[in-house]
Amino acid sequence: MSQQPAKPKTAITPTRAEDYPEWYLQVIKAADLAENSPVRGCMVIKPWGYALWENIQRDLDAKFKATGHVNAYFPLFIPMSYLQKEAQHVEGFAKECAVVTHSRLEAGPDGKLVPAGPLEEPLIVRPTSETIIGETYSKWVQSYRDLPILINQWANVVRWEMRTRLFLRTAEFLWQEGHTVHATEKEAMEETVRMLEVYADFAENHMAMPVIKGTKTSGERFPGAVETFCIEAMMQDRKALQAGTSHYLGQNFSKSCNIRFQDEGGTLQYAHTTSWGVSTRLIGGMIMTHADDDGLIAPPRLAPQHAVIIPIYKDDAGRAEVLAYCKTLQQELVAKSFHGRPLTVTIDDRDLRGGEKMWGWIKKGVPLRIEVGPRDIAAGVAMVARRDNGEKAAVPRAELVAGIAERLQAIQDNLLARARAFQAAHTKTIDTFEELKAYFAPKNSERPEIHGGFALCHWNGSAEVEKRLKEELKVTIRCIPIDAPAEAGKCVVTGEPSARRVVMAKAY
16 A cells, blocks of 8 residues: 655745635734734734835835835825715725714713713724815815925824735835825826836836736726726735726816816916825735745845855854854845845844754745854855745855855746736636636635636626626626737627727635
8 A cells, every 4th residue: 555745844834825815814924913902993014014114115116206206194084074085085095984973081880981972973993084184175275376286194094994914905005195185187197107107117026926917997996086096906815806996086076176277378277186005905915925834934125134144153162253254244235225225134143053044944934034143154155045936055155245146136026927927827818708707716626727827818898797707606807908919809708899808716
């Protein structure tokens, strides 16, 4: 009787193949990124996870400022009457709003604190800021000379989600939201597309996460927007993740908030506005794009630490020699930079076994591990291991220092190439409804390998088809790709005429 081959050991259990949702949560736990808080649906972002957000924030902020934007801050609380001014907007967010109804607490008859002093008007805890920022802009804008207004804010928002998952969907999350005002539709649309390009560039060149740029259907559009542009990424379970959106709001919010200006001819005009944003959801997307069954893999451009030096010794005499060598190596490395950011390199001299240290850093996703022992010092080398592919080799010290940026870039490039190849391998052109149903068959079917991905299909433009896709297949039209050429065809559901293909997928 033949023996079954031993199952490979992994740092994360269950593996992606065994239980993808639980694998995702275990990667977060093992990398010490975040944890659930005592407040239902909210999370505590721990230092390693927050360092990722700080790096995202830093790089995006530089891009915003390079395109002429400045930062400001607007109130967390929004009067209910403000939200009600834009009917479609309030309808879209009403079920997710957290509402403040009382101004203070006081001791009740039993000594316990109870709400007191009801507010004259309830306040909404910011789900998004179009209405209150619009009210502010209505005071700032008087003349065409006041335009454009190009402002971004870094803030937190609250959306009272019923089903939450760390980073991907929480009741409170961190984000940035840009809000701009323009004199013409042309200028506002240019801004909307410009910021979409900023997001796409960031996703691909900083996060190493390939995306499809497109527009949303009317059914998936941001409440109150004329047009919503988005970037969609594929996760390793082949589901789509909406990673960023940019909205052309037309004059809808200008009319509800009274943002008007006198043009050069002296005529009073309503302005054209935009809004755009990304959130800590990007960290979830990064995890699900790159992590493996041993834990997180952080793209070097966003990694909290570029490298860790692990000293290896047997006794106190060896410790002194190795640590001295590691400290001078660290000094040489941190004098280098990667994409304009000084290298961050730590020495792990904790009183732990070498294997425990190594696996700890693997699970945290540090791009490079550098191991140094007495023999390495004698040979003038260091053992260098890459987190993305596991390659490990002895590298001369001078070569390591001189080429550290190139090594990190090689990891960055490999992660993007690998993610692009995965997306391409699981994107399929489909022309019949039967084939579409088979493509999105449940995971526990006899052929789980055909469980979806991105389906490029013709669509007749109807809401009825979108509804049927959701109800029968749990599939949504993720976007109408911007770069896709016009192509006459037949709707995959009804057979009616269609002008171009759209991206259909299951999604987070």
